[in-house]
Amino acid sequence: MLVAVTGAGGQLGAAVVAELVARLGPGSVRALTRNPARVAVPGLDVRRADFDDPEGLLGAFDGVDRLLLVSTDRIGHRVVQHRAAVAAAARAGVGHVFYTSAVNADDPANPAPVAPDHRATEEALAASGLPWTALRNGIYTETLLLAVRPAVAAGVYASNGGDGAISYVTRNDLAAATAAILAEDPLAGSSIGTAAADPGRVLELTGPEAVTGADIAAVLTGLTGREIRFQPLPDEVIEAGMSRAGLPAQAIAMAVRFGRAAREGYLGPVTDTVRRCLGRQPTSVAQFLARHREALAG
Numbered sequence: 001m002l003v004a005v006t007g008a009g010g011q012l013g014a015a016v017v018a019e020l021v022a023r024l025g026p027g028s029v030r031a032l033t034r035n036p037a038r039v040a041v042p043g044l045d046v047r048r049a050d051f052d053d054p055e056g057l058l059g060a061f062d063g064v065d066r067l068l069l070v071s072t073d074r075i076g077h078r079v080v081q082h083r084a085a086v087a088a089a090a091r092a093g094v095g096h097v098f099y100t101s102a103v104n105a106d107d108p109a110n111p112a113p114v115a116p117d118h119r120a121t122e123e124a125l126a127a128s129g130l131p132w133t134a135l136r137n138g139i140y141t142e143t144l145l146l147a148v149r150p151a152v153a154a155g156v157y158a159s160n161g162g163d164g165a166i167s168y169v170t171r172n173d174l175a176a177a178t179a180a181i182l183a184e185d186p187l188a189g190s191s192i193g194t195a196a197a198d199p200g201r202v203l204e205l206t207g208p209e210a211v212t213g214a215d216i217a218a219v220l221t222g223l224t225g226r227e228i229r230f231q232p233l234p235d236e237v238i239e240a241g242m243s244r245a246g247l248p249a250q251a252i253a254m255a256v257r258f259g260r261a262a263r264e265g266y267l268g269p270v271t272d273t274v275r276r277c278l279g280r281q282p283t284s285v286a287q288f289l290a291r292h293r294e295a296l297a298g
Helices: 011-024 054-061 078-092 115-128 141-154 171-183 191-197 213-224 235-244 249-263 273-278 285-291 293-297
Strands: 003-005 029-033 045-048 066-069 096-102 132-137 156-159 201-205 229-232
Touching: 003 011, 011 029, 011 171, 045 054, 054 078, 066 078, 066 171, 078 096, 078 115, 096 115, 096 171, 115 132, 132 171, 141 156, 141 213, 141 285, 141 293, 156 213, 171 201, 171 273, 201 273, 213 229, 213 285, 213 293, 235 249, 285 293
Parallel strands: 003 029, 003 066, 029 045, 066 096, 096 132, 132 201, 156 229
Antiparallel strands: none
């Protein structure tokens, strides 16, 4: 079985490749990236794969049994890229495509800025005739580090997420769970293998619990020994504050929409898929922040 991973030069893709190599050996793994020089693993087949070069993808996908299609970061252009990659996978005869989507991506009312692109990609996969699985990932726990540092400094964790909860999951847990799904023999009859074998199957990969802004403030209070309170703010206040800080308009709009998605309950689903894949509980927000305690004051 040959498993290929796109975006292998990125953080998630590289982590999945490392997990797959540990499970299957380098001979069963192919790393695909726009810049092959960024991937240096002895014995690993590394090939250039640029979603803006569909014809070049045919060679990259040749002979692949399972392909992990990692979403690109080209907001506003990635649907075109993803459709090209799906079409190339079909032409190359890829056995099964797995795609890194997002929780509740199929709901047109989901205000999260990434949802429309993921929904369009899932629709392209459904129309391709390929066996496919949407791996709908939760929000990376690592993104919290950008918000908690200023919160500790100010004594206030502010968000427009209101009472909404988010099922944060660490990138390392996602990578290990994804590798388990890709490497599992679907004929073995396990729950993970069966799910991977079903065309059009959706798996939601989340953390062990959904946490609110108030929960995060409480964790920070316990870790730092100083009171950190949670302050819910309306969208327009968040927009104004980020604008004064000089952030670009696109980044502001994305942050506000993610907060709204949390507030409206779109980012809070909790499943046991990651736990089943890892054979242990996923890393909680409290555990993650405790491991990065020194960074909270950075």
